[in-house]
């Protein structure tokens with residue numbers, strides 16, 4: 001199962017739209033696919049100091065992240081980094097739950113200046129988990145979107161590349 005997780009807390013959301021495009025590029029290659037965004041569960045996650053305090057949808061989202069065969073994770077950039085709630089959700093994930101899990105990391109920001117957040121902040125976080133982060137990470141800013149969807153040709157090429165890399169990880173996934 002493929003799980004998409006987007007840390008947006010508003011809708012419509014560019015971050016969610018980016019995850020949707022990445023998941024579409026994967027074309028069902030990991031079987032059933034589900035996309036969760038934080039706009040429904042942000043307060044539940046934010047009020048939990050430990051995973052055991054989560055109930056309902058937030059508990060289901062955490063379990064889905066931990067059980068996924070592959071992940072597409074994305075955050076809006078807030079103050080030059082992933083959002084506090086994005087980090088908080090992954091603070092609640094068991095340290096060994098993402099071991100060897102193939103992951104695409106992505107982020108959106110208002111402008112181009114924080115493009116390396118995917119390399120300097122998201123990639124090391126999933127390095128902690130010893131996940132298999134795909135070589136191609138994706139960043140898109142306001143100017144890269146048209147009609148709410150990522151339209152920039154470079155961004156779209158990176159989506160295709162990252163999706164191809166995740167699909168290439170499937171032999172290990174099937175084994």
Ligand SMILES: Cc1cc2nc3c(=O)[nH]c(=O)nc-3n(C[C@H](O)[C@H](O)[C@H](O)COP(=O)(O)O)c2cc1C
Pocket residue numbers: 008009010012013014015016076077078079080081108109110111112113114142
């Ligand atoms: C509190 C806050 C802080 C932000 N900080 C940054 C920032 O440091 N750099 C940046 O490029 N954009 C920043 N933005 C803009 C968002 O990253 C950008 O609009 C993002 O695409 C929003 O994603 P969403 O549509 O999924 O909510 C900030 C927005 C908010 C609300």
